[in-house]
Amino acid sequence: MNFWTFPSLRGVTGGSWVRKPESDHGADVITGLATDTRGLKRGQVFLALRGARFDGHDFLNAAVAAGAPLLIVDNERAVSPALLKDARGPAVLRVRDTLRALGQLASAWRAALETVKVVAVCGSNGKTTTTRLVHAILSQRLRGSASPRSFNNDVGVPLTVLAARAGDQYLACEVGTNSPGEVAALARIVQPDIAVITSVGRAHMENFDSLRAVAEEDAAIFVDLRPNGTAVVPAGEAALADFLKPVPHVVSFGASDEADLRLTSVEHATLADGRAGLRLVLNGRGVFEVPLIGRHNALNAAAAIGVARRMGLDDEAIRAGLLSVTPADLRLQRRTVRGVDLFIDCYNANPESMLAAFQTFSELAAPAPRRVLVLGDMLEMGESAARWHEEIADAAARVGEVASVVTVGEHALRIAERVTRVHPRCRPMILSQLDDNHAQRIAERLQPGDAVLLKASRGVRLERIVEALENLPSVAAVNAA
Structure with missing residues (x-):
């Protein structure tokens, strides 16, 4: 039975x-x-979320x-009488909860x-980059799709699955978590053939009491691996x-020596x-290049290579795919804006x-x-926030000589x-929070030739400094305050 029919959608x-x-x-008439x-195309069902x-x-x-030929709602009163009376109007399906219905539809389509x-790509760091690497490589030989942006939650994952086409050969799906149980729920939807855990680190610790708990959460992706499935994981991760x-x-x-895909050499380089x-270099012989900075991205690339080889791709396709990737927005992008070398x-x-960003900045910004340094709070760190910010403060002091430090x-x-x-x-410039005026002041302090690291949690919104720098009226306005 065709999935995209009215009776099927009602039944699911x-x-x-x-x-x-x-x-x-x-x-x-139904196409998805x-x-x-704002992005709905003719023929797509509209599901009303809150x-x-x-x-x-x-x-x-x-x-x-x-x-839209069909509206899926859980509030019938929101459907206007005029819409119901219109002879050319769409069908309207009422469900108990539209978010739950979204997951049900994605499970059935999977x-x-x-x-x-x-x-499926999970982990504390590098999920989006690794998903992009996997997609870039697999698309060299196979038909498929991947999560757009960071579609990794109970809305984004179902939408990623529902966007896959029946004739595709792969789907690269980012799976994230903020709280215990979220990966398990998403794993039941995606039913992966290959599950990647990029790293186990101190992310979202407000809701996890230990690294063991973080590992257990991400490892829930393995429970719903399909028969003969594969896990791609960091070597030596005891948790x-x-x-x-x-x-x-x-x-x-x-x-480490125990790794199946062992990084025997990693260096920043100018590509061809x-x-x-x-x-x-993997296992002392396979040389690969990727247009991403940050030595930690070599680990993300190695994970993607592991996926590609498991999917049957040869190294020629892998090399071409790696070279085709572009950095995800706001994830260690290096851009020059008005002569200022930004590490965003x-x-x-x-x-x-944070430690990975410091290492990269210390190495590449040395000249x-x-x-x-423009650094903001690490959010969702829980009771250990003070201690871990002390650790990061020590590491920031070891970056080397800096002309200015801004903290938010x-x-x-x-x-x-x-x-x-x-x-x-x-x-120093010390701010309790960042607004547009602060962003403007920071941008005006920067000079052509400066190297600037912008690093913080998303909620701090340091990208406003980039926007302020781009919008300065003239190069002459970029000067030290």
Whole structure:
């Protein structure tokens, strides 16, 4: 039976008709599903979700105007009488809860994708980059798709699955978590053939009481591995050992001798086309290049290579795929704006990702005449927040001589104190929070030739400094305050 029919969608969700479709088929008019009318295409079902600051039921008329043949709602009263009376109007299906219905539809569609190999990517750091690497490589030889942006939660994962096509050969799906139990729920939807854990680190520790708990959460992805499935994991990660015992196939990556894919050499290099990136050697013989900075990205690349080889791709395709990848927004991007060398890494932050950013900045920004650190709080760190910010403060002081340090947030204050103690000539700017005026002031302090690291959790929104620098009226306005 075709999945994208009116009876099928009603059966999967257990809904009831508020307005019946004109036909029981729908396969000739339904082309997929969307939850945002701004991107809805004619033929896509509109499912009305609720969020903290929006209600999809407020956009039913916009969905109709965009050509939705079916509206899925859980608030029947939001459907206007005029819409129901319109003879050309769409069918309307009422369900108990639209978020739950979204998961039900994704689970059913995943079950129908019999020939699609699903690669699920979990972990504390590097999920989005690794997903992009996997997609870039697999697309060299196979048909498939991947999570857009960071679609890794109970909305993004179902939408990623529902966007897959029946004739595809792979789906690279990022799976994230903020709280215990979230990976297990998403694993039941994606039913992966290959499950990657990029790293086990101190992320979202507000909701996890130990690294063991973090590992247990991510390892829940293995429970729903399909028969003969494969786990791709960091070598020597003791916290994962017990959870890997039932897994049929395990491929490990890392720098240790026990790794199946062993990084024997990693260096920053200028690639053949002139871009900056990494050159890495696996097992002493396989040389690969990737246009990403940060030595930690060699581990993400190794994980992606492990997936690709498990999917049957040769090294020629792998090399071409790695070279085709582009950095994800706000994840250790290096950009020059008005002569300022920016290292933009402010999508997320935890101790491990902060330390990796410091290492990269210390290495690549060494020749700059002035180096500037702009650092914000690591959020969701729980009771250990103060201790871990102390650790990061010590590491920031070891980056080397810096001309200025800007900190944003209560805990990041410790970083400014430590850096200025070690580097007395460093000029501090200490902010409790960042607004547009602060971003403007920071941008105006920067000079052409400066190297600047922007690193914080997403909630700090350090990217506003980049926007302020881009919008300065002239190069002459970029000067030291």
